[in-house]
Amino acid sequence: MKKNSHLQTIEWKNNKIRIIDQTRLPKGLVYLDIDNLRDLWLAIRELKVRGAPALGAAAALGVYLGSKNLKTKSREVFNKELFRIADYLASSRPTARNLFWGIERMCGVAEKFKGRSVEEIKRLLFKEAQAVIKEDKVTCRKIGLWGARLIKDNSTVLTICNAGILATIDYGTALGVLYRCKEEGKRLKVYACETRPLLQGARLTTWELQNKGIDVTLICDNMAASLMQQGKIDLVITGADRIAVNGDTANKIGTLGLAILCRYHKIPFYIAAPSSTFDLSIKSGRGILIEQRKPEEVTSLFSKITIAPKGVRVFNPAFDVTPNNLISAIITEKGIIRPSFRANIRKIISSVQRRAYSG
Amino acid sequence: MKKNSHLQTIEWKNNKIRIIDQTRLPKGLVYLDIDNLRDLWLAIRELKVRGAPALGAAAALGVYLGSKNLKTKSREVFNKELFRIADYLASSRPTARNLFWGIERMCGVAEKFKGRSVEEIKRLLFKEAQAVIKEDKVTCRKIGLWGARLIKDNSTVLTICNAGILATIDYGTALGVLYRCKEEGKRLKVYACETRPLLQGARLTTWELQNKGIDVTLICDNMAASLMQQGKIDLVITGADRIAVNGDTANKIGTLGLAILCRYHKIPFYIAAPSSTFDLSIKSGRGILIEQRKPEEVTSLFSKITIAPKGVRVFNPAFDVTPNNLISAIITEKGIIRPSFRANIRKIISSVQRRAYSG
Numbered sequence: 001m002k003k004n005s006h007l008q009t010i011e012w013k014n015n016k017i018r019i020i021d022q023t024r025l026p027k028g029l030v031y032l033d034i035d036n037l038r039d040l041w042l043a044i045r046e047l048k049v050r051g052a053p054a055l056g057a058a059a060a061l062g063v064y065l066g067s068k069n070l071k072t073k074s075r076e077v078f079n080k081e082l083f084r085i086a087d088y089l090a091s092s093r094p095t096a097r098n099l100f101w102g103i104e105r106m107c108g109v110a111e112k113f114k115g116r117s118v119e120e121i122k123r124l125l126f127k128e129a130q131a132v133i134k135e136d137k138v139t140c141r142k143i144g145l146w147g148a149r150l151i152k153d154n155s156t157v158l159t160i161c162n163a164g165i166l167a168t169i170d171y172g173t174a175l176g177v178l179y180r181c182k183e184e185g186k187r188l189k190v191y192a193c194e195t196r197p198l199l200q201g202a203r204l205t206t207w208e209l210q211n212k213g214i215d216v217t218l219i220c221d222n223m224a225a226s227l228m229q230q231g232k233i234d235l236v237i238t239g240a241d242r243i244a245v246n247g248d249t250a251n252k253i254g255t256l257g258l259a260i261l262c263r264y265h266k267i268p269f270y271i272a273a274p275s276s277t278f279d280l281s282i283k284s285g286r287g288i289l290i291e292q293r294k295p296e297e298v299t300s301l302f303s304k305i306t307i308a309p310k311g312v313r314v315f316n317p318a319f320d321v322t323p324n325n326l327i328s329a330i331i332t333e334k335g336i337i338r339p340s341f342r343a344n345i346r347k348i349i350s351s352v353q354r355r356a357y358s359g
Numbered sequence: 360m361k362k363n364s365h366l367q368t369i370e371w372k373n374n375k376i377r378i379i380d381q382t383r384l385p386k387g388l389v390y391l392d393i394d395n396l397r398d399l400w401l402a403i404r405e406l407k408v409r410g411a412p413a414l415g416a417a418a419a420l421g422v423y424l425g426s427k428n429l430k431t432k433s434r435e436v437f438n439k440e441l442f443r444i445a446d447y448l449a450s451s452r453p454t455a456r457n458l459f460w461g462i463e464r465m466c467g468v469a470e471k472f473k474g475r476s477v478e479e480i481k482r483l484l485f486k487e488a489q490a491v492i493k494e495d496k497v498t499c500r501k502i503g504l505w506g507a508r509l510i511k512d513n514s515t516v517l518t519i520c521n522a523g524i525l526a527t528i529d530y531g532t533a534l535g536v537l538y539r540c541k542e543e544g545k546r547l548k549v550y551a552c553e554t555r556p557l558l559q560g561a562r563l564t565t566w567e568l569q570n571k572g573i574d575v576t577l578i579c580d581n582m583a584a585s586l587m588q589q590g591k592i593d594l595v596i597t598g599a600d601r602i603a604v605n606g607d608t609a610n611k612i613g614t615l616g617l618a619i620l621c622r623y624h625k626i627p628f629y630i631a632a633p634s635s636t637f638d639l640s641i642k643s644g645r646g647i648l649i650e651q652r653k654p655e656e657v658t659s660l661f662s663k664i665t666i667a668p669k670g671v672r673v674f675n676p677a678f679d680v681t682p683n684n685l686i687s688a689i690i691t692e693k694g695i696i697r698p699s700f701r702a703n704i705r706k707i708i709s710s711v712q713r714r715a716y717s718g
Contacts, residue, residue, distance in 0.1 A: 026667065026668040160581075194657065194667075196580065202666045206671045210671065218674075219657070219673070221579070222555055222580040223676065223679075224616065226680075256585055257581055260620055261616060264622070298577060298578070301660050304664055305663055307553075307660075308553075309569055312569065312577050313576040315576050316582075320588070321585075
């Protein structure tokens with residue numbers, strides 16, 4: 001890839017959903033054109049497209065794709081089928097809030113305009129999906145603006161997984177903050193945790209940061225404590241998959257450990273996420289469903305090399321929950337939310353989200 | 360391998376050093392016969408034989424192997440060459456204290472009997488190397504006995520790397536404690552951290568525990584915090600590579616992070632190690648040299664699959680240092696050492712080690 005050429009993780013192109021196949025990175029930048037729901041469901045399940053905000057867009061485009069392919073002229077049949085499409089997409093992965101948020105937005109449009117013709121509703125659904133994409137671009141840049149206020153020149157930042165371009169449409173949440181810092185002329189050094197088992201840090205974050213010309217060093221997840229002990233980390237910033245109303249945050253497995261290490265070493269720990277990641281229906285992290293993934297992700301590498309004895313039992317949760325008391329601040333497009341989160345999240349994130357679909 | 364068949368990690372056999380090639384596990388149990396120092400040096404550097412106590416034995420056998428191959432009848436030339444052999448072996452890996460301890464024991468014998476004939480000294484060196492091996496078997500079983508006192512029936516234990524049969528001669532330190540528990544009829548559940556980058560936990564510890572019939576579950580290193588948060592871990596126990604006189608302990612990278620997680624979750628954190636792992640010449644962990652290994656260990660898997668972009672910078676320390684205040688107790692063959700370590704280590708570990716060779 002050419003340095004600084006514009007990447008878009010997901011878009012509607014040639015009447016299909018075009019995604020960057022993230023399982024092929026960093027070896028090759030390969031695009032995948034998706035024209036049916038089953039392929040989209042699999043692309044989500046297999047992490048060809050991943051990252052909470054990108055999943056919001058995938059869900060929105062997916063609902064449109066599914067509706068577009070419906071042949072009926074009956075509004076009633078159409079609406080019934082639309083909810084079937086929504087249920088199907090909602091079954092792809094359980095944790096990221098944005099996936100359900102994307103579906104809910106689309107179902108909300110169908111609900112609002114249910115008196116219109118099927119063709120008209122399809123047109124409005126397309127418009128809504130495009131709005132989701134357009135808004136994400138703006139939202140991430142706002143997150144970047146707010147977050148950059150928290151980061152001084154010459155900082156060394158540690159992050160896990162990928163909360164960058166590839167997790168959003170084209171900018172990033174946690175990494176968006178770093179891109180904004182760079183645009184402001186701040187010098188940064190970044191440590192990227194490789195993020196086992198699927199190595200989004202090693203494969204995606206280092207690749208993005210290299211392309212953006214940001215100084216990045218790859219570490220194994222278990223090396224973060226040693227860096228902090230040596231005073232080499234000024235702050236940790238990560239994305240989020242679902243944030244409860246009290247600020248408890250589900251994010252990639254390993255995030256909780258980093259937050260605890262930050263507390264021990266008195267290092268700030270920041271979350272960066274759009275308001276679509278908040279789930280105001282959930283009181284605390286205990287209410288967040290954590291996806292358990294298959295053992296083979298841990299026992300073999302990309303189904304190619306086996307690294308553990310046959311039949312060994314495996315625990316493979318895709319996410320963990322960081323309790324609110326370990327989080328220094330949550331950076332959103334609406335501003336920086338600081339503790340006490342219970343009060344401040346309600347203040348900053350609009351407390352009413354109309355739900356035509358409840359995933 | 361047959362269940363419960365007797366494994367020996369390293370031994371003198373057919374006039375050669377026979378080791379289990381640990382880089383081939385768990386795929387195959389392959390033995391390697393080594394008849395020259397260069398091959399032994401490489402086997403140590405490439406972790407074909409690894410684990411602090413096993414390295415002590417490798418060093419002792421290595422000094423004998425090197426001396427056996429010397430052609431001179433002159434005691435002066437022989438002694439000079441012996442120190443050259445010692446220096447060479449000492450240059451293989453820097454952190455594990457036991458490697459140097461093994462060399463020192465052998466040089467101590469040569470020094471003590473320097474008036475004898477070369478043939479006689481060689482015979483005494485062979486005897487000493489065999490003693491190192493024999494003593495390790497006894498030592499590990501004593502560690503097991505002491506350690507088992509700390510573990511209740513029905514405990515769930517988390518460990519990192521491999522401190523078992525494959526890290527010693529035939530029993531283990533941290534895993535030896537678990538084996539002793541099993542012999543006593545205690546029921547255990549074990550979580551093994553995979554231990555990036557070289558996956559000793561995934562490849563070796565799960566294999567050993569499976570063979571011993573102990574219930575083992577493999578996790579990625581970044582999943583330990585989540586298990587602890589859910590109250591699933593009763594204690595953590597690991598081996599050690601070098602312990603300073605104040606109790607600060609160098610062990611496999613990732614150990615420090617686990618110790619901090621234990622502190623946060625109020626879970627006991629134990630070290631199990633023979634007295635040969637203590638370095639009474641070092642006041643604190645700051646004096647311990649940490650081996651930095653090559654980037655390719657992180658960026659590719661077994662030199663087969665590349666998992667990061669070309670040219671990415673990597674930080675790859677093989678060990679970290681856990682400060683004494685995070686350690687609940689150190690289990691040795693001489694007893695359980697509890698804080699305050701500064702006083703109690705001197706009491707239990709003999710404070711004077713004669714050093715004919717200083718590595």
